[in-house]
Amino acid sequence: MSQLDWIVLGVSLIGIVAYGLYKSKTTRDLDGYFLSNRTMPWYLVLLSIMGTQASAITFLSAPGQAYTDGMRFVQYYFGLPLAMVLLCITFVPIFHKLKVYTAYEYLENRFDVKTRTLTSFLFLLQRGLSTGISIYAPSIILSSLFGWNIFWTNIVMGGLLIIYTVSGGARAVAYTQQLQFVIIFVGMAVTAYMVVRLLPNGIDFIDTLKVSGRLGKLNVITTGNTDKGFNWNDRYNIWSGIIGGFFLALSYFGTDQSQVGRYLTAKSVSESRIGLLMNGLVKVPMQFLILLVGAMVFTFYQFNQAPLFFNQTQVAIVESSSYKDSLHIIQQRYSSLSAQKKKLVEQFVGDYKSGRNTDQPVTALKQVNKETEKLRSDFKNILEKEDVNGDSNDTNYIFLRFVVDYMPKGLVGLLIAVIFLASWGSIAAALNSLASTTVVDIHKKFVQLDCTEAQDYSISKWYTFAWGIFSIIIAQFAGNMGSLIEAVNVLGSLFYGVILGIFLVAFYMKSIRGNAVFISAILVEIIIILSFVWPWLTKKIPSVIDKMPSFIQHFMEGMANISFLWLNAIGAIGMIVMSFLLQLVLKKRTN
Amino acid sequence: MINMSDEIKEKVPVFRSWNLWYAFVILFLVVLIILFTFFTNYFA
DSSP states (O other), X not given: OOHHHHHHHHHHHHHHHHHHHHTOOXXXXXXXXXXXXXXXXXHHHHHHHHHHXXXXXXXXXXXXXXXXXXXXXXXXXXXXXXXXXXIIIIIHHHHHHHTOSSTTHHHHHHSOHHHHHHHHHHHHHHHHHHHHHHHHHXXXXXXXXXXXXHHHHHHHHHHHHHHXXXXXXXXXXXXXXXXXXXXXXXXXXXHHHHHHHHSOTTOOHHHHHHXXXXXXXXOOOOOOEETTEEOTTOSXXXXXXXXXXXXXXXXXXXXXXXXXHHHTTBSSHHHHHHHHHHHHHHHHHHXXXXXXXXXXXXXXXXXXXXXXXXXXXXXHHHHTSTTHHHXXXXXXXXXXXXXXXXXXXXXXXXXXXXXXXXXHHHHHHHHHHHHHHHHHHHHHHHHHSTTTOOOOOOGXXXXXXXXXXHXXXXXXHHHHHHHHHHHHHHHHHHHHHHHHHIIIIIIIIIIOSOOOHHHHHHHHHHHHHHHHHHXXXXXXXXOOOSSHHHHHHHHHHHHHHHHHHHHHHHHHXXXXXXXXXXXXXXXXXXXXXXXXXHHXXXXXXXXXXXXXXXXXXXXXXXXXXXXXXXXXXXXXXXXXXXXXXXXXXXXXXXX | OOOTTOOOOOOOSSXXXXXXXXXXXXXXXXXXXXXXXXXXXXXX
């Protein structure tokens, strides 16, 4: 990075910390610290909700996802607006009316202490771990690209924000997210403009779309249907997006304290609702635009040679291994194909602009792209060999590699700042929510029942600090997790379905009591986690698995083959059915 | 236990009722999906 980049990065980060401290003034009690005295207008609620959801991973992975798999990832957000509507009808008025600090407080009112504590525990486990990943994910990419020490990158990524999060609580989190969002969008907009500007003369925005569209990258809507029927293992299609995405968004925004804590800061029910509904309106177009940047970067690399592998550290590992010669053969062939690709894409644009038939260059271009992909997978196979043991997923490196290689001085620093700030926005909200749940649902319930307002304020600050340190420690131990945006979503899907199921039973099934819900939650959670680790278990302990009844084996195999997005729906529906049946059994036994 | 039918009386901004807001958000999603379908097909 140049000196100018360092200055831009430093000023942005220090500026945010200073602004967070400046906006830290709040009343010294739980209401002030965790809910900003419930004074926030809808637009700050909206920015806070969006800033909490959009982590660094969103801005790093999404363009890379569009580059490799096309824009169909946007369908994952189709269920979100529907979830916002249901939240506004049910969750928001109840939480506001009860004047709760955390969503889990309501569960004691509705069921009992053990259900509230179990749900809080599931949230703390899931959110604590995923916050660690949220720190590690951008840190490993930046440290790999710039040769920074991962230990210190994790400390800066997860550490500096602790200063204003501990000091100012929810208020500082909301105000800094507002400023962070402005910087993030300026950075992304300038990048999109630069991608088009960097294309050869005479290639405009529409031409860019034509190229990526004909090469299958603008596949925004897909149905998941194959010759053999609907593919349940297909991660992103319109049905998994609307149904699976609906349950995921409902769980995340309705039961995850990192989001509930944002809209509880609103000054009224109306302000909460408008914030959430506006999120439902802007989220899908925003993701569409971020993915479009990735599709444009793909077009850029049709005219310019893309790196064989976007994570150069891994290339260096192979370079120094016994597979060095194989790498050189792959690289030679790759360069020759890239030159062919350039000629073909120019021919395609020429034909298209002069109204000639473009089928021939498109077919040839698709074939060349297929061959380059084959070379990339040959290289990935080398990385996966036991004596190399490299990371064969470079999706998260695509966008930043492009930025570092082609963006002008200053803009690189701004985009690195975007990564830090996006990360800080979601981590700060997570720390605030982890602390509020620990204080309200655990500490004040089991450790210190009677606290003065000053003690509440003080322990809240200490817990925020402690969760910050915990997340950094998790980040230091986080390993190789493939696509990091998916790692966070998979982790969420393992727990969200059950948590959502508990809330849905609470809201809509009045006859079901605490014991039935509590036992069901434990059983369904065990099934969900087992289904996720099933392929691993069948390899590690095949003798134990073989002794199980065949219907269990078939059931678990079926569950293990379902894409993670469906786990939210399965967990929630499983909770509803199991609670209903258990309630019948328990009622009979009581009678 | 809280009763969900106890609607909190607050002025609804922009539209006459919250139901219109909800319909607007859902309609907007439907329009987006239709536009995205055209977008996918047009550039494919």
